[in-house]
Amino acid sequence: MYITREEVLEAARTIRPQVVEFRRWLHRHPELSFQEQKTAAYIAGQLKANDIPVREGLAGTGLIATLKGEAGPGRTIALRADMDALPINEGTGLPFSSENQGVMHACGHDAHSASLLGVALLLQQWRKRWGGTILLIFQPGEEKFPGGASLLLKEGALDEPKPELIIGQHVLPEMPAGHVGFKEGRYMASGDEVYISIKGKGGHAAMPHTLNDTVLAAAQTVVQLQQIVARFVPATVPAVLSFGRIEGLGATNIIPEKVDIAGTLRMMDEEWRGRVKEKIHQIATHTAATFGCTAEINIGDGYPMVYNNEALTRECSQLANTYLGNDKVEEMDLRMTAEDFGYYSQVFPSVFYRFGVKQEQGETGALHTPTFNLNEDALETACGLMTWLALNALQP
Numbered sequence: 001m002y003i004t005r006e007e008v009l010e011a012a013r014t015i016r017p018q019v020v021e022f023r024r025w026l027h028r029h030p031e032l033s034f035q036e037q038k039t040a041a042y043i044a045g046q047l048k049a050n051d052i053p054v055r056e057g058l059a060g061t062g063l064i065a066t067l068k069g070e071a072g073p074g075r076t077i078a079l080r081a082d083m084d085a086l087p088i089n090e091g092t093g094l095p096f097s098s099e100n101q102g103v104m105h106a107c108g109h110d111a112h113s114a115s116l117l118g119v120a121l122l123l124q125q126w127r128k129r130w131g132g133t134i135l136l137i138f139q140p141g142e143e144k145f146p147g148g149a150s151l152l153l154k155e156g157a158l159d160e161p162k163p164e165l166i167i168g169q170h171v172l173p174e175m176p177a178g179h180v181g182f183k184e185g186r187y188m189a190s191g192d193e194v195y196i197s198i199k200g201k202g203g204h205a206a207m208p209h210t211l212n213d214t215v216l217a218a219a220q221t222v223v224q225l226q227q228i229v230a231r232f233v234p235a236t237v238p239a240v241l242s243f244g245r246i247e248g249l250g251a252t253n254i255i256p257e258k259v260d261i262a263g264t265l266r267m268m269d270e271e272w273r274g275r276v277k278e279k280i281h282q283i284a285t286h287t288a289a290t291f292g293c294t295a296e297i298n299i300g301d302g303y304p305m306v307y308n309n310e311a312l313t314r315e316c317s318q319l320a321n322t323y324l325g326n327d328k329v330e331e332m333d334l335r336m337t338a339e340d341f342g343y344y345s346q347v348f349p350s351v352f353y354r355f356g357v358k359q360e361q362g363e364t365g366a367l368h369t370p371t372f373n374l375n376e377d378a379l380e381t382a383c384g385l386m387t388w389l390a391l392n393a394l395q396p
Contacts, residue, residue: 033148181331
């Protein structure tokens with residue numbers, strides 16, 4: 001039996017207080033990446049209380065619940081939410097503020113998990129009216145390399161049953177609550193950490209001719225590396241290379257033997273991602289040598305680019321138009337931030353979209369800041385739309 005838009009809208013309104021309760025519990029009890037034991041136990045408890053089978057202990061603390069429809073055959077799909085919080089002291093003053101000192105849900109993962117719990121309850125309630133299999137992924141460690149998504153895939157947690165597609169969502173504080181945004185194709189950048197150590201003979205700063213100026217070498221290295229994006233990468237390939245830390249433990253009159261540089265590389269093209277890494281090695285090595293120094297370069301393979309399958313994203317955007325209305329669905333710009341959802345998008349047809357959480361009055365705050373305070377009206381949209389997308393995606 002077909003489940004109508006009006007039914008989903010009404011169900012999302014009805015379940016909203018429960019989803020808010022889920023979110024506030026999770027917000028009060030945040031846990032860092034791969035330490036989400038209490039979070040996972042709470043989510044598993046809610047699922048089991050509604051007779052939803054769940055696999056626990058995946059990638060350490062991850063969960064995958066399995067819903068099976070009873071209305072005939074259908075596709076196997078996956079819905080994903082992340083669970084981890086950030087090492088931030090909360091400054092919102094909310095009555096349900098973090099009770100864990102120095103840890104805060106400052107990226108909305110509490111809302112993601114709470115919304116997916118709401119989706120689980122609605123779909124379970126209607127299981128006799130839809131067919132197929134839905135995997136609900138409550139993922140650990142999105143904020144910390146190597147990312148819980150990569151570990152779940154390596155463990156084979158999604159091999160049996162294997163989903164035909166995967167859908168994820170994320171809060172967006174700049175967008176009004178009730179609105180959502182989609183972007184076909186490449187959407188979020190890959191993210192690699194860049195570490196460079198410039199080494200040489202240190203010594204008295206008043207006698208630079210007797211030593212290797214590691215500080216000057218490091219400064220020149222940072223400047224020269226900026227030419228990669230400006231003059232090496234094509235203008236048609238979005239790229240960012242930024243350095244946020246330079247540490248040389250010398251003094252006003254001491255040139256240190258080592259200066260450490262740390263930064264981030266963001267790319268929207270996998271081929272150029274590899275070529276830029278090679279260029280960083282080349283430039284850093286040669287620049288350091290100019291000053292009689294050596295350069296040790298370490299660039300790991302971080303999160304890959306998030307790529308939204310064009311056909312699936314277009315379909316989901318159209319479904320969102322039907323569910324919310326055309327004026328509530330926006331086209332997103334490229335984002336140079338990274339997300340480990342990119343691992344899923346390399347394996348399955350995927351769509352990763354945003355839902356607005358901006359406060360109508362008062363401060364919403366930015367992601368990853370102590371004052372981030374999402375509009376809980378958005379939970380109704382997040383829960384309802386994902387339910388609507390899942391029900392429609394189940395159809396072959």
